[in-house]
Amino acid sequence: MDLRFTEEDLRFRSRARSWLKDNIPKTARPAHGAEAAQFDRDWQRKLYEHGWAGLIWPREFGGLGLSEVQQVIWYEECARAGAPHYINTTYVALMHAGPTIIACGTARQKADHLQRILTGESLWCQGFSEPNAGSDLASLKTSAVVDGDDLVVNGSKTWTTDGQHADFQELLIRTTPGSERHKGLTWVICDMSSPGITVHPIKTMLGDEHVNTTFYDDVRIPLTNVVGDLGGGWKTAMSTLAFERGTGFIGDQLALYERVNQAIRLAGKTRLEDGTLAIHDSNIAGRLALIKADTMAIRAMTLAQISEIQQSGNPGPKGSIMKLMVTGTSKSLSHLVAEILGWEFMEFNGDRTDHPWTYEYLWSWVYTIAGGTSEIQREIIADQLLELPRAR
Amino acid sequence: MFLALDPDEQAISDAAADFLVNEFPLERLHKVPRDISKLEAFAELGWLGLAAPESAGGSGLTIVEEMLFFIQNGRVAGPLEILIQVLAIAAAQSAPAVSESLICGKAGVALLVEQAADRIRLIGNADARYALAVSPRCASLFELNLANCQSVMCLDSSVAMYTGDGTMIRPVLEQAGGAVWQQAQIDVSAMQLGLAERALEMIVGYAKQRQTFGRAIGAYQAVRHPCADMAVRVETARSQLFYAATAFKEGHEDAVMQTDGARLLADRAAKLNTDTNIQLHGGIGVTDEHSAHLLLKRANLLGRLFGTSRQHMASLLDVAGMPREA
Known part of the structure; x- marks a missing residue:
């Protein structure tokens, strides 16, 4: 066992420390609302422009290809400098959607989404839990049928954190009629501006409205937005959750x-x-x-x-x-x-x-x-x- | 930066496990309640001088290997005399003649656990020639007249306990500084972790077999969730102990705080896991023939060694800008 950092790691730490000292925002993050989302986008844009975005993402997808140890060093320095907290409206994009698309997405999906995630241009939300499927996620019922080149989605999702600010959603739905549990699910990229989507805020005991219920009424999503296999969504979803429970x-x-x-x-x-x-x-x-x-x-x-x-x-x-x-x-x-x-x-x-x-x-x-x-x-x-x- | 066992460390841990499980299985304590002193045999196998320098007859390894040995020792509620002897060897570093007699196992040592004006209390080796006292400021070795001390029964009946008065001991040497105290914290934490691991394995094994209401009790959340919490306490204590031992080896500035943190978490894991193990076993868990109580009693003993939780807390609460306690 060995707690010593390499020379390279130490240089990385001092570079991170001095950049953060000069660049953390002078004003506090607004507590909520569109101003908060804009603050997060701006900070992410700045990280991207100065070469601090996508720390452990592979270089071929616009990341920095750093080691996990260096990621720890970065977060330590952020905590030390009082930098904006990374669990904000960019979290699902950077920590869920991006890694999932890297692991399971098509070349086209990677080209369309990864850079926009890293620059803070697109914010994402999660569409897994439902009013009747929380801890028991595999009992989810929101479903879609294939119609031409599209999936047509009906149902509802809940606890959609920052759904009112998101451009895209990682949506887990039942695409095989009559399927049960983990089978017949699909993980799909949903454009939140699609017709038929309604986002209803839920006021929490904190007094704010950061979570929502999202309703889908004949929402059309192109089949090219399916990440992983049609009907293989559970596998795709587990790769997302493993990432979050692993190092997220x-x-x-x-x-x-x-x-x-x-x-x-x-x-x-x-x-x-x-x-x-x-x-x-x-x-x-x-x-x-x-x-x-x-x-x-x-x-x-x-x-x-x-x-x-x-x-x-x-x-x-x-x-x-x-x-x-x-x-x-x-x-x-x-x-x-x-x-x-x-x-x-x-x-x-x-x-x-x-x-x-x-x-x-x-x-x-x-x-x-x-x-x-x-x-x-x-x-x-x-x-x-x-x-x-x-x-x- | 690497905080998992490398192949050499794994080999030491496996060798220690082999030796202890074969020679000192936990179940031995049902047949022979008190271990017979085997110091010379331990010395021959090299277990007394793991971290002692080669020039002093040791193996020249580090506190990390010593910690790995004591985790395995804890798992079988193994001989406590090894812990006392190892610490005495460290305390006697500057006195080669004494150190030599200790490292080859010829002279035994008892540990002074209480030292008041009119009374002393010791635990450990029945043929002890020396007594060891360890504090945050120094480690001291005394000549001991054990023959005139009174033997008393200990809750952990595998351990010999004695009481006497101050005339039973006479100072031999004193090593200033807190090094032995820190080493003791790591070794005791390791034994506590071993107990906590063993308690978890014991109940998980039973929960897979024992049936109630038509299914194994391990299927009930009232059983499996406390087991999961036991696993969390073990992993927490282990990570912190590995970190602390390595920080101590590398001479980090915060090594004392890391070690104190490891001690608090290892004590908690041992205390709660040995308790939960008995509770989840149900009636069989309180019987003498079961081994669960052996772990509980050893955890009670170890939790009292080398300082109170109040002492282990102080370094963690010593943050810049804090007022000093009156």
């Missing part, structure tokens, strides 16, 4: 470390109702220390996972352990800070910038539910890592 959370893990240290400093200057400095309360100190240890372990686990991918070429089911740890630790942290802050925590106008800890607290459930609930992650660990018997 690296940036959060590292940003979490900065937040933990902020919380420790906060506990070092905040007095509890009885006048005790929060950090001198043994219960609070004990929980903070464990959260910090967990956060350090998450970084170690990220590095271990990269090393194992180097050895075996496959992140395996450990991505589920990572998701449980990152989202669970993040939740513990925001809930602990809620206690430390006392009444100050209750001041909330819905703005992430004004009241970051209250916002993080409310967001913590989104985190442990979205992208596969904690319960589903435990099922994956039990099935794939521990190979326990199944009831399903």
Whole structure:
């Protein structure tokens, strides 16, 4: 085992650090709405123009072809510099759609989409979950029939994050009539400006409208937009999710470390109702220390996972352990800070910038539910890592 | 940057596993509750001097290989005298005569776990000639008059425990600094990780076999989800321990904090996994004939060695700009 970075990695780190220092936006990201989406596009455009977009994408598709270790270094430097968070309206395009098209797309799809994703020109949203198919994704019912050169889609999708801003959607639908479960599904590129699409915002308990329900009423999508095989959509979808559960959370893990240290400093200057400095309360100190240890372990686990991918070429089911740890630790942290802050925590106008800890607290459930609930992650660990018997 | 075992490290880990599983299977403790001292045999096989320099009769390997050995030791609740001896060897580095008698296993050592004005408490080797005390500031070796100490029963009955008064020990040498303390944290964390791994394997094996309401209990989410949480605790503790041991080997600035983090997570994994293992076994889990309690009792012992969780927390909370505790 060896924790030393190569000379090349160290040079990359110093180049990233100095570029970020001079180039991070001077103004905060707007909390939501079209202004937020525009802010994200602008930042992505800037990254692209200065040669920081598509870090681990292959060079032939416009990426930088960097190593996973260098990607970790980049995210560490972003967290350190306070750069815009990479989970924003560009996330699905860069972390889902792009990698899926690279892995399963046609030459034409690659030419049409990859560069526009890297430049921030096109934003994407996800169309997997349905009102009656969430954790049990394979029970989805939104369907399409082939009519000439098109698929004609009817049904609805939900939890469509940033659907109101997206140009395209990765849409998973049933294309074989009467098919069940994982069979007969298709992964298709849906142009969000197509006639027959209606996007209905869902107001969440955070007070904002970042998720939607999307309705499809005879929406025509050309068959050339199918990624992977017609009827082979489950395989295409799993390559997307494996990517997210594998390395897609690296940036959060590292940003979490900065937040933990902020919380420790906060506990070092905040007095509890009885006048005790929060950090001198043994219960609070004990929980903070464990959260910090967990956060350090998450970084170690990220590095271990990269090393194992180097050895075996496959992140395996450990991505589920990572998701449980990152989202669970993040939740513990925001809930602990809620206690430390006392009444100050209750001041909330819905703005992430004004009241970051209250916002993080409310967001913590989104985190442990979205992208596969904690319960589903435990099922994956039990099935794939521990190979326990199944009831399903 | 590589945080997984390389082939040489894997070979050491496999060799340690082979030796310990054959010579000290966990089940041995049902027949012979207390291990007989085999220090000279351990010395001959090279397990006492893994990380000691070659000039002192060791193998010249590092804390990483030592950690890998102690993970395997933890998995079988193996002989504790190896841990105490290894730390005593590190403490006696500057005294070649003492060090030599320790590394060849001729002189045994007991560990001072309590040292008050009127009473001392020791655990470990029944023929111990020396007593070892380790603190964050120094490691000290004493001559020990064990014959006049009183033997007391220990919750972990595989371990010998003694009490006596301060006249039983006489200082021999002291090594200033926290190196042995840090080494102890890594070794204990490794043994705790081994216990946590073993507890997980024990319940996963049982959950595949044991039937209730017409199916294997491992199919019920009330069983499989706690098992998944056990696996998460094991992976978390292992990643942090590998990182900490490597940071310690490479002399990183934050090695103390990394080691303290590893200790907190390994203690948590051992404590909760050995507990959950018994609970999910149901009635059979509380019987003497089952091995689950052996893991729980060893985790209780190890969790008390070398500092309290309060001590292990301090370095993690020491962030720039923090007020000092009064």
